[in-house]
Structure formats: structure tokens, C-alpha cells
Amino acid sequence: MAKNFSALKAALSPEAQSKVTQKTEQMLQEMPLHELRQARGLSQKMMAEALHIQQPAVAKIEKRTDMYLSTLRSHIQAMGGELEIVARFPEGSVKIQNFSDL
Amino acid sequence: MAKNFSALKAALSPEAQSKVTQKTEQMLQEMPLHELRQARGLSQKMMAEALHIQQPAVAKIEKRTDMYLSTLRSHIQAMGGELEIVARFPEGSVKIQNFSDL
Known part of the structure; x- marks a missing residue:
């Protein structure tokens, strides 16, 4: 596409x-994670299956305001996406590379 | 600018x-975090002072491949930037909002 x-x-x-x-x-x-999941047409149950965790664990992740980058990355990958970490400066944006190989 | x-x-x-x-x-x-810091004209010592941590702690963060979003955010803010979390899909990109208030 x-x-x-x-x-x-x-x-x-x-x-x-x-x-x-x-x-x-x-x-x-x-948008927050739970809205993004809904926009992707996914339920918490489907996410739980893709991530090999229990449904309450998915609900918990969606409520968190802080988490490990690796947790967020696998969550976004389970939705079919890729995590991108960007540092925005007035002079321009830079992708942060340290975490490409999580 | x-x-x-x-x-x-x-x-x-x-x-x-x-x-x-x-x-x-x-x-x-x-680029990785340490290159971004250098590109911003900052030393590990300056970062340590801005973050109220010791210089070896800055070095450690720059070597990590995984960390809490809040740690990364404060690190980027110490460089004068803003952390942006983006989920990239073939159909388009979405900013993740859960972490705006860290």
C-alpha cells in the first residue's frame, strides 16, 4: 500500500x-495504545494470543504510562507495526538507533 | 530556527x-545516543550534571539496548529534545500517547 x-x-x-x-x-x-489496537481491529484476547501472555497482562500494559522499550516494541509488533524512537529538536528530528536490535 | x-x-x-x-x-x-550527544556538542559530564547523576551512569545508559521510556525521555530532554514514540504501519504512522505525561 x-x-x-x-x-x-x-x-x-x-x-x-x-x-x-x-x-x-x-x-x-x-492515540493511546488501546485506541490504536481498536483501530487495527484487534481485541485484547487476540493481542494476548500473539504475545503469549494472558489477557489481563495486555490490559495492564495498555494502562501503563511507563514501560521497557522492549515491552512496547513487542506490543506494537503484535499489532503489525514497527516501533520508532525519535528525538525531536527545533533543528530537526533524529531516529535513535540503540534500540534497533531489541 | x-x-x-x-x-x-x-x-x-x-x-x-x-x-x-x-x-x-x-x-x-x-544515530545511537552517544553520537546524538556529540552532535549536540555535549560531553558525558555535561549530561551527568543536567541529569543529576554520575558520569559513569551516563556512559551506562548510552550502552544500553533496552531501558524504561522515562529514562530515555529524561536523557533526550537533557539534550534539549523531546522523545516521540511512533508506531509505523504500512498504512501510516501513529504517535503513541500513553507516555506524553511521563
Whole structure:
């Protein structure tokens, strides 16, 4: 899907491409873990099965405000995603690499 | 600086804006914590002072491949940045919100 989107975008005029980029940036949604899971069409039970843990453990993770990066990474991977750790500075953003091999 | 950049970019033709956006995306660098610190012109000693910890503790954090989100956040804040947790999916990226108030 990402590839199709890029191809579609590349075929547009520069003006239109610029508009698409702007829209895409605005669309970077912010949501808590449980909403993200629901948006992905997953139940806590399905997450528990994918992570080989019990359902209450999934509920507990979704309520936490702090956790190990490795826990968060496996949680996001169970939803079919990839965790990205970004340090945002006024001068630009940097991806943090230490945790790529968790 | 971010504001000046935005103003400069807004003054460009749509074609040029599109090129700038592309370049900016390519420039999202990936680096480990100690390189990011060096790029920010900071020493381990300065980090230790900002974090009210000992210098060996800073060295230890920079070598870790896993840690609590709160530890990473305070480390990045000591460099003048903000931690952003992103879940990347083929359909798009989502910022994770649970940890905004650490």
C-alpha cells in the first residue's frame, strides 16, 4: 500500500505533491495504545494470543504510562507495526538507533 | 530556527517546497545516543550534571539496548529534545500517547 501511495504521489504535479505531503503530515494521528489496537481491529484476547501472555497482562500494559522499550516494541509488533524512537529538536528530528536490535 | 525554516520554505515556489520536503525527509538521520550527544556538542559530564547523576551512569545508559521510556525521555530532554514514540504501519504512522505525561 505504501508503494502504491508513493507511485500515485509521484505522478502528481509538484503543486499537488506538496499539498499531499502537507495533508499527510497533518494526518499523523496521536492515540493511546488501546485506541490504536481498536483501530487495527484487534481485541485484547487476540493481542494476548500473539504475545503469549494472558489477557489481563495486555490490559495492564495498555494502562501503563511507563514501560521497557522492549515491552512496547513487542506490543506494537503484535499489532503489525514497527516501533520508532525519535528525538525531536527545533533543528530537526533524529531516529535513535540503540534500540534497533531489541 | 524552526520558525525561520518554515517561513523560508513558505516563500518558495510549490516545486521548490516539494523538493525541500523531500530533502528534509531524507535527512532524518539515525544515530545511537552517544553520537546524538556529540552532535549536540555535549560531553558525558555535561549530561551527568543536567541529569543529576554520575558520569559513569551516563556512559551506562548510552550502552544500553533496552531501558524504561522515562529514562530515555529524561536523557533526550537533557539534550534539549523531546522523545516521540511512533508506531509505523504500512498504512501510516501513529504517535503513541500513553507516555506524553511521563
